[in-house]
Amino acid sequence: MLPVEVATAVDQLVHTSVDVDYVPKNETTAAHWTYEPSEEVSFHRLIFRHNFCAGARGCWTETNAIRSGPAGHFRHSNECAYPMSTLGKPEAMRFINGWAREHGITPLGRWGAWEHMNSDVAVGLALDAAASVCRA
Numbered sequence: 405m406l407p408v409e410v411a412t413a414v415d416q417l418v419h420t421s422v423d424v425d426y427v428p429k430n431e432t433t434a435a436h437w438t439y440e441p442s443e444e445v446s447f448h449r450l451i452f453r454h455n456f457c458a459g460a461r462g463c464w465t466e467t468n469a470i471r472s473g474p475a476g477h478f479r480h481s482n483e484c485a486y487p488m489s490t491l492g493k494p495e496a497m498r499f500i501n502g503w504a505r506e507h508g509i510t511p512l513g514r515w516g517a518w519e520h521m522n523s524d525v526a527v528g529l530a531l532d533a534a535a536s537v538c539r540a
């Protein structure tokens with residue numbers, strides 16, 4: 405059980421959720437991703453796997469869960485998709501991570517930092533942390 409001050413700090417952290425929906429149609433494009441700024445559609449980007457993944461068919465949309473309607477075909481809902489950088493976040497994270505370190509926990513990655521990072525950065529930070537633990 406987390407101490408109440410730590411749990412209160414955790415409660416201040418905000419994330420968004422996304423729905424990733426399958427569309428059974430191969431679009432004619434050489435793009436891997438297309439970002440869609442139009443507010444007329446719910447999704448904000450499309451991924452065309454057939455352009456980089458042999459044998460893939462169709463494409464996928466990514467939509468903020470608060471904007472998506474009912475699922476059409478297959479849908480993957482990702483509850484913890486994007487950590488939000490809110491005003492109170494730096495202080496809450498300093499407090500949570502300070503407590504974690506005192507208890508032998510090394511905060512790592514997207515959710516350990518509550519930062520919007522891609523997988524290359526998450527893996528790089530994990531390798532650095534492993535090297536530093538092995539040196540200690």
Ligand SMILES: Cc1cc2nc3c(=O)[nH]c(=O)nc-3n(C[C@H](O)[C@H](O)[C@H](O)COP(=O)(O)OP(=O)(O)OC[C@H]3O[C@@H](n4cnc5c(N)ncnc54)[C@H](O)[C@@H]3O)c2cc1C
Nearest residue numbers: 422466482484485486512513514515516521522523524526
């Ligand atoms: C929709 C979407 C698209 C993305 N596209 C790209 C992309 O194209 N390229 C790219 O580089 N990055 C992309 N990213 C970002 C990438 O997914 C993250 O940067 C990466 O997964 C972060 O790795 P991580 O190890 O920090 O966290 P995660 O991959 O989220 O791993 C954390 C793990 O901890 C587990 N976990 C959580 N709580 C507990 C618990 N209490 N006990 C045990 N296990 C727990 C979770 O189930 C999860 O498996 C995308 C992210 C999203 C959401």
